[in-house]
Amino acid sequence: MTTEPAAPARTRRTQRQWAPYLLILPSLIYLAIFFAWPMVRAIRLAVWDERALLTLRAEASTGSSTTGALPQGSQVILLDRQSIMAAAADLTGGETLTEVWFRIEGNDPAGSRVEGWTPESRIRVRVTDEQGAPVEGTVRPKLGAAADPLTSLYVDPNETSAVRGKLAGGAVVRISEQATLEVWFQVQGQRDERTLTGWAPSRLLQVYGDGVSGRVDQGDTGQFTTTYIERMLNDRFFRPALSTTLLLMVIIIPVQFILAIIMALVIQARLKFNTVFLSIFAIPLAASDLAVGIVWYSIFTQSGYLNSILQGLGLISASQPYLTADTRHWIIIAVWLAEVWRATAIVMVIVVSGLQAISQEVLEAAEVFGATLWQRVRYVILPLLKPSLQVALILRTILALQVFAVVIALSGGEVVTVLANETYRQYYTLRNMNVAAAYAALILLISMFTAVFYLRMVRSQEEAGP
Structure with missing residues (x-):
């Protein structure tokens, strides 16, 4: 008499009960939003200084590479300055130094029509529109025997760009555009007995009256600190x-x-x-x-x-x-x-x-x-x-x-x-x-x-x- 082999026992799959998890989910969300997140934020405020370090850039641009960072309050030497286009939000904080440039069009001493950018300081505004924007003006004459009597027009609102032409003092010009630039400084300072050099925006610096020295007024990078606890x-x-x-x-x-x-x-x-x-x-x-x-x-x-x-x-x-x-x-x-x-x-x-x-x-x-x-x-x-x-x-x-x-x-x-x-x-x-x-x-x-x-x-x- 032969016996048939017993069929292998089927393993029962344990079904996961999701109901308890779904019931506790609102409580977890509530704790995360109204307890955990505020607690983490409070602790972060107590031990994290959002403005501790000022990042120095290789060029006068926020997108350039970094060369180091100086602590807030560091004394710096101003080596150079440069004006660049900046977003409106960047021009509202701190002691921001700005320059206004006009895009103008006029006749050069040879009678040719030239167009380009020049600083606001070189133009005397004569006519404005209904909104108060300048539309016409004259070129201010330069004083001093050693100074170039002609005012240069640049391709871009920057004195480092190429010169497109020159206008004589008193020339009538048409103003077609206005641009506000932010001043950046190339600074040099000490951190941990190391000398760091780089560019930083003026809104994060305090420039002293001598024009060649200053200090880091506020940083743009945070770090852990016990200052507030102290x-x-x-x-x-x-x-x-x-x-x-x-x-x-x-x-x-x-x-x-x-x-x-x-x-x-x-x-x-x-x-x-x-x-x-x-x-x-x-x-x-x-x-x-x-x-x-x-x-x-x-x-x-x-x-x-x-x-x-x-x-x-x-x-x-x-x-x-x-x-x-x-x-x-x-x-x-x-x-x-x-x-x-x-x-x-x-x-x-x-x-x-x-x-x-x-x-x-x-x-x-x-x-x-x-x-x-x-x-x-x-x-x-x-x-x-x-x-x-x-x-x-x-x-x-x-x-x-x-x-x-x-x-x-x-x-x-x-x-x-x-x-x-x-x-x-x-x-x-x-x-x-x-x-x-x-x-x-x-x-x-x-x-x-x-x-x-x-x-x-x-x-x-x-x-x-x-």
């Missing part, structure tokens, strides 16, 4: 801003978490007026940062509610100043109270959602075995709340680093300042985007460091592993 570190407001920001984080976050857990437990206890408590606790969520700052300013100002209450109770005889340069500690206390009042509800909402995920059977079992409220909170509720606490800690730390409007409302940003305020000051008041980006990058760095710290320190048993 300016931030040397800023007189940096240390106070950093210390105040860290201080606020230390005194705000622990108090908020204790209050948020207590508020969440009150709501979770399902008391008789449970919804009333929730509504009262959530009131600060409806107020903006600036509004909260104004409210607490009205409490602590010299004619505010605090002084009125204390005077009414007979505890003080005269109004006390709280928000002044001499009472800086009171400003910090006011900011602390305002932030605790404003943002504790955010943490409470996260903790309440975490409490609702805890099984009531677990809590009832702990209560049956005689665990007190403190023991249930410490050994049952808090360990099971760790995932929610991670989210709340990260969110609250980021918000603490972004404290801005409350500080402005209570101190004006002068007596007490924070990192967010200095970022705004550098960007808006001082118009220094690079240093502002350095401040923003520092805030981002602290946020990321604290987020990693929380994720490592506050871990559930599943995350911690065996």
